Amino acid sequence: MATDADIAVLIGKVALRDRAALSALYSAIAPKLFSVCLRILKDRSDAEDALQEVFVKIWQRADRFAATGISPIGWLVAVARNHSIDVLRARKPVSDSIEESFDIADSAPGPEAETVMKGEGKRIDRCMEELESDRAMAVRSAYVEGLSYQELAERHGVPLNTMRTWLRRSLMKLKECLDR
Amino acid sequence: MTKPDQSEGDRSRDELLAGEYVLGVLSLADRARVEARLSRDKSFARIVARWQENLADFNDDYEDVVPPAKAFSKIEARLFPKNSFAMELAAAGSWWNSLLLWRGLAFASLALLITYASLQSGWIGSLSPSQPLVARLTGDEGTTIGLLARYDAGNGQLRLTPVAAKVAEQRSLQLWLVPGGGNPAISLGVVPQTGDGTVEIPAAVRPRLKDGVTFAVSVEPLGGSPTGQPTGPVVASGLAKNI
Numbered sequence: 001m002a003t004d005a006d007i008a009v010l011i012g013k014v015a016l017r018d019r020a021a022l023s024a025l026y027s028a029i030a031p032k033l034f035s036v037c038l039r040i041l042k043d044r045s046d047a048e049d050a051l052q053e054v055f056v057k058i059w060q061r062a063d064r065f066a067a068t069g070i071s072p073i074g075w076l077v078a079v080a081r082n083h084s085i086d087v088l089r090a091r092k093p094v095s096d097s098i099e100e101s102f103d104i105a106d107s108a109p110g111p112e113a114e115t116v117m118k119g120e121g122k123r124i125d126r127c128m129e130e131l132e133s134d135r136a137m138a139v140r141s142a143y144v145e146g147l148s149y150q151e152l153a154e155r156h157g158v159p160l161n162t163m164r165t166w167l168r169r170s171l172m173k174l175k176e177c178l179d180r
Numbered sequence: 181m182t183k184p185d186q187s188e189g190d191r192s193r194d195e196l197l198a199g200e201y202v203l204g205v206l207s208l209a210d211r212a213r214v215e216a217r218l219s220r221d222k223s224f225a226r227i228v229a230r231w232q233e234n235l236a237d238f239n240d241d242y243e244d245v246v247p248p249a250k251a252f253s254k255i256e257a258r259l260f261p262k263n264s265f266a267m268e269l270a271a272a273g274s275w276w277n278s279l280l281l282w283r284g285l286a287f288a289s290l291a292l293l294i295t296y297a298s299l300q301s302g303w304i305g306s307l308s309p310s311q312p313l314v315a316r317l318t319g320d321e322g323t324t325i326g327l328l329a330r331y332d333a334g335n336g337q338l339r340l341t342p343v344a345a346k347v348a349e350q351r352s353l354q355l356w357l358v359p360g361g362g363n364p365a366i367s368l369g370v371v372p373q374t375g376d377g378t379v380e381i382p383a384a385v386r387p388r389l390k391d392g393v394t395f396a397v398s399v400e401p402l403g404g405s406p407t408g409q410p411t412g413p414v415v416a417s418g419l420a421k422n423i
Contacts, residue, residue, distance in 0.1 A: 005383060012384030016363050019260065026252050031244035038245055051247055055255045063408045066367055066382035070229050074236040081204065082211075089208035096207045097200075124237045139203065144241045146204045171199035172192075178234055 002028040007072040015062035022059060029073070030055075033080040040084035040146035050087055054080045085146040094148040097164070127177035135170045142167065194227055202231040222370075222403035329355075329395050331420065336386045338368060338379045354404050355379055358394040358417070365396065370404040391422045 002010075007028060013021030033054055037047035057079055065075050128136045138152050147155070153163035200206050201214045218225045331338040338355070353371040366388070369379040381389060396417035398410040405411050 008382070008384040009387070012366075012382075012388075015366065015384075016359065019256075022259075023252070026255070030252070031246050032239075032242055034247040034251075035242040035245040036239075039242060044248075048248055048251055051251055052255050052258060055252075056258055059259055061408070063364065063366065066369075066385060068229055069226075070233050071236065072384070074232060074239065077236070077239045077242070078232055085204040086208060086211060089206075089211065094207045096210050124234050140238055140241070142203045142205050143235055143238045149205050152205075167203070167205065168196055168200070171196055171203070174234070175195055175199065 004072055007076070011058075011062050011065050011072055011075070014059060015065070022055070025058070026055065029076050032073070033076060036077055036080040037084045039144060040081065040088055046087070047084075050080070050084050054083050057083060081146070088146050089148075092148075094150055097149075123178055124174070127174050130177055131170050131173060135166050138163065138166055139170050139174075194224055198224065198227040198231050201228060202235055219406050220401070220403070225403075329418070329420065331381070331389050333386070333389070336381050336383065338381050338389070352400050352402050352404050353397050354400045354410070356396045356398065356410060357385060357388060358396050359388060365410055367405065367408065368395075370400070371397065389420070391420065393420050394418070395420055 007025070010021045010025040010028065014025060030051065034047060034051050037050040037054065038044065041047050041050055058076065061079070065072065068075055070078070128139070131139065134156060138156060141147055141155070142152060149163050149167070150160055152167070153160045156163065158166070197214065201211065206214065214228075218228060329338060355368040355371055356365040357368050358365050366385055368381055368385065371379065394417055396410070396414050398405070398414045399412040400410070401412075
């Protein structure tokens with residue numbers, strides 16, 4: 001099993017267009033990333049197509065990894081999750097939820113003090129325990145399976161707006177707990 | 181978006197939006213809007229990165245599944261069509277060439293003054309057992325910055341001390357490693373705008389920082405290059421040397 005440090009070195013080499021490193025990175029991480037694609041897309045053929053796209057993106061974006069500050073495996077999984085969720089949402093659209101008026105404006109330039117990110121370690125587990133169990137389960141399955149608010153609402157047998165409220169309150173509670 | 185508590189303001193809305201994005205519950209259009217903002221708003225990008233890090237423990241739920249045997253050869257076929265490796269190399273070299281060209285033409289007047297600081301010269305206050313790499317990065321008198329770069333291999337930190345930092349507002353200085361050999365520049369990070377800047381060198385890049393590499397600083401949009409490669413003028417560069 002490759003360590004985080006091994007993976008980081010491989011991503012660095014991939015950023016320098018090292019094809020052997022891409023092959024080694026594939027051997028080390030493809031089973032994990034294929035699992036991500038499969039859990040979200042729930043179809044082997046779709047997941048295989050997604051895996052290809054994910055590795056094309058890794059090849060193209062490896063030089064950006066250094067700027068993210070997240071763990072190398074975390075970054076690779078994020079590339080796979082983001083791609084798979086995009087495919088899923090394109091296939092089965094859900095309604096937009098960002099208010100037009102919100103317009104996701106840029107935040108004001110802040111101090112650079114946060115450049116070095118503090119690892120939160122395993123605190124998320126403790127914080128998840130503070131949530132009611134059905135809400136914690138909803139949060140986790142949203143993340144792991146890429147479920148939409150609508151699908152989560154159906155799975156838990158609650159109205160859509162209730163599910164939105166559940167997840168948003170859960171996110172804020174998690175944030176509050178992680179900041180403690 | 182939910183109605184945020186007014187007293188908490190934008191920060192709270194950003195936290196929620198970032199959390200929803202990382203969770204994956206947003207629509208495709210909303211995801212695209214978030215990603216567009218991520219590329220230009222570094223403090224928002226940090227909030228997203230933090231959620232990613234915080235929720236990464238859920239990644240344990242993805243138990244390895246071996247992909248089909250021929251999957252990798254398909255990826256290679258996509259990325260490297262036959263006989264294109266030479267083209268790849270040529271493309272990788274183009275940035276370096278354009279940098280030389282850029283230096284030669286646009287900054288003909290920029291005198292690159294490279295000074296190797298030594299422990300004895302008093303540039304470095306104290307002795308370090310790990311033989312730090314030091315480069316002084318300067319331009320000519322018209323240039324508004326000069327930096328002293330000091331890399332400590334022991335802790336992977338590259339310390340940049342602005343000798344005179346005065347750039348137009350709303351721009352960032354970004355530090356690059358130019359590996360040479362036609363390879364693309366590697367971002368080492370964005371130099372903090374004020375004071376004594378320390379750049380944490382990513383672990384993956386650390387082995388590459390050694391005697392003889394070139395550091396370069398470019399002027400980029402606030403927060404750093406949007407493309408992962410230098411987009412603005414290179415205002416200083418210098419060779420690093422073991423002292």
